[in-house]
Amino acid sequence: MGKSMRNKKRKKINMGRFLPESVECNNCHEMLTDIEAMDPKPFPGIDGIGCARCPVCRDYTWAFVGEAEAVLMAKEALMETYME
Numbered sequence: 001m002g003k004s005m006r007n008k009k010r011k012k013i014n015m016g017r018f019l020p021e022s023v024e025c026n027n028c029h030e031m032l033t034d035i036e037a038m039d040p041k042p043f044p045g046i047d048g049i050g051c052a053r054c055p056v057c058r059d060y061t062w063a064f065v066g067e068a069e070a071v072l073m074a075k076e077a078l079m080e081t082y083m084e
């Protein structure tokens with residue numbers, strides 16, 4: 001039982017290990033340090049995806065780490081999902 005809990009924790013760390021410590025808000029250029037790691041598995045070539053909500057303008061800023069082409073594709077897919 002304790003083992004499965006440890007595994008869960010490690011997985012979470014792995015998901016965010018490629019992400020930067022901070023991203024700049026797309027909208028107002030505030031530095032955002034509270035980046036939530038998301039599962040990059042659905043996107044081949046992507047090492048990490050993060051989402052941060054700006055406390056100033058409340059806009060969402062995404063951070064992608066991976067191959068340039070894969071980043072573009074993942075961005076498009078996520079924008080479509082979140083614009084609906």
Ligand SMILES: [Zn+2]
Pocket residue numbers: 025026027028029030054055056057058059
């Ligand atoms: Zn902002």
